[in-house]
Amino acid sequence: MKNFGRILVAALALTISTSATLAADWTPPGPIKLLIAFRAGGGADTQARLVAEALEAKMGWKFIPEQVTGKGGLNMAVALKGAANDGTVIGMTVTETFGYNMAAAPKAGMKPSDFTGLTTTAGFQMGIVAPTSKGWTSFDDMIAAGTGGQQIRFGVMSPKLADLAYLLGKAQGVTLNIVSVKGGKAVMDGVNAGDLDVGFMAGIQAKGVAAGDLVNLASALSEPLIQTPDAPTLADLGVAFNADGQFVFMGPAGMPQEARSALTQAIAGAVTDDATKAGGFIKKAFGGAVVIKGTELDAMLQSNYDAAGALLKAASE
């Protein structure tokens, strides 16, 4: 009965939305392989699997999740690029893969137009975070410590963030020892263990900041952080670039329009609905869904890719 109710609701929702007429007709010709660019068990992987689970329940499609990790999502992108474009293979990574990472690896020979954008699901609350035990209450305190001769270990989890940290140090006139680690959790572990003094964290810091163990010194986004609105943004600190980014579902280039719309609508529907496990998780872990889809997504990915060159150039000077 419960299933029947769900099917009824799904059917109703689909028939009501007029733009979905084509999409509603589409069913995948087989099980959908979901390539996940993150390690099994982490927050991003959980999100991807929950979305697949929600779609299996709601749409009756079958998903086969598969981990294709490494190289900032480029390994996943390589696998996705050569895959069937009939909607039976899609991938999940972050927008940074199609922007900075593709631009920084021209030999890989990939660009955003080699893919079909489906939808973003959630953004990051990327902050520059230090432990309270350091005694820094503001970004200026950290810079004062740095100019006073203290060595500052700055944890980053991607090459793009390493470039941002470098430019930040340059703009502020301090040399930061930039330490690359794998994933935001590793930055937080390093900061908590005292191996790192400060680092980028993409939302994972929320609990620690609320408890008073960690402090958001600055926002790495173009906008202030929700949790610490008074912290300066990178632009305020003299860096012309930012770490804005989202989790994104993509397909190979040339995906038929009805497949694209159906997949996009289904995923966006699952993540924006707090009642589904996926929606609930996204709200809890990433502060709520961020859905950018269709041509808007295409344009955003292309402009990220084009802008990456400027960041690479600035960081190599």
Next chain:
Amino acid sequence: MATLDYVWLGVLAVFQGPELFSILGLPIPVTLLMILCGFLLGIVVGATPGLAGPVAMAISLPILISVFGYTPDALLPVMGCLIGIMKGATIGGAVPAILFNTPGTPDAFMTTLDGYPMAQQGNAKKALRVAHFASVSGDTFSDIVLVICAPFLALLVEGYLDLPEKTALLILSLSFIAAAVGGSPAKGLISTGLGLLVAFIGTGADFYPRLSMGTEALSQGIALGPAILGVLIIGAVFHELAGQWRHKEVVSCAQPQNEIGSDRLSLGDIRKLLPYIGRSAIVGTVVGALPGIGSTLAATIGYTMGRRRHHKIGKPGDPAFGEGAMEGIAATEAANSSVSGANLIPVLSLGIPGNTAAVFLILAADSIGGFNPGPSVFKFTTDTVNPELVIAFGLFTAMFVANFLNWTIGGIFMRSMGIMARVPRQLLLPVVLILTLTAIYVQETRLEVIWFTLAFGLLGYGMRLLSISPLPFVIAFILGGKLESTARQAFDATGSDPFFLFNNPIAAVFMLLSIAIIFLASHRKPEQK
């Protein structure tokens, strides 16, 4: 959250975890059931010559992962089952050694020395009881030491070691394993070097997959599962098959004698055995805590010490060591069983596996995610719950549950396993081969994975032909990524100081020790000959 709260949460995670079904309204938690299944399976494979704990762990792991999935909820049932297998196999190994003079595993060889004479004298059941009692006592002692030591060691490492020291510690453990495993440090180093080489394929900080020769298959790096199972299990199967094909000998099993006299262990017997068990348990625990030194050495030391003591204080008329002395069985079994718990000390506190069983536990944690064995596990956070610490205490609980099963039903089940020694090897090996490949394919449904596994199987076979131990290879392969990232981080954190490994005293001492161990080990060899 106080420390005791964490211990309690760990216990609850096992006993109140997801329930599988309920009997008469009493919920049966899935973790408990998996420990029981693992334990019984462990005894069966331990009692089967030609199989051992690692084989069963290797085959079960991919199947368990595909059943329980990649959620943190899967960690305790999967790892609990592996721990059960590990413990079951330890006591099961004594069965064929005592009944049929066939040591199933190398560490059971010493058990045959007194076990088989006892069986021939008509005391097979008593010998099995002695083996069980000694084994369980040693194992329990070792687990208690693990629970006490691992958190302290982890806190010590986290509190005093910075990134350069941690890098040096990893190098020291690899060098220790290369020197200690397999007898020849040069071969150990070759094995370690190969392991590191494979770990470096397709990984690294750059966007370009290194060492992949432009192929897509290699650009994602080598997955842990196929490489480890290939080298350890498939390699061993190939080697055994080749050996059998060459010799074509018919293995005949000795027949056990009829039972004479009481097979019970009297209080007097236990009082006589306890000093031997105690000493061997301490020896086994110390040996087990050092990565890379296996239970075989512990058994040898325990047996030799026991023989010396028996020689000194033994009464005339008592059977001597080698002629069916139950003290001999006790000394051996207590020593080799107490290795297993202590072996997890470096795993849980430092993330460094020291033996094959530990390798599979790390592989399970790595495949499932959400639990990264190492010093960061033992962070006793007070305001928020550290889920990894709960898992760690859940694992400790699982070990004690397995010990409880061992004390209660282990002996009975073990004594009924004599039949397993009659399973012909020529049937066993192909079954293991097919099961391993199937299990790997079940976890990762790509045909390339099978080719990878077979290729690593050939590598493992080649290494065995040249008497190179595959264990340093596997451990280096697991630690390779960690070594590289820690070294890179240490280099970055010290402001790109090229001498970061030698600039501070602790790191410098670790580095000197790493070199000294290899040097000493290679100079000790000729004296032994």
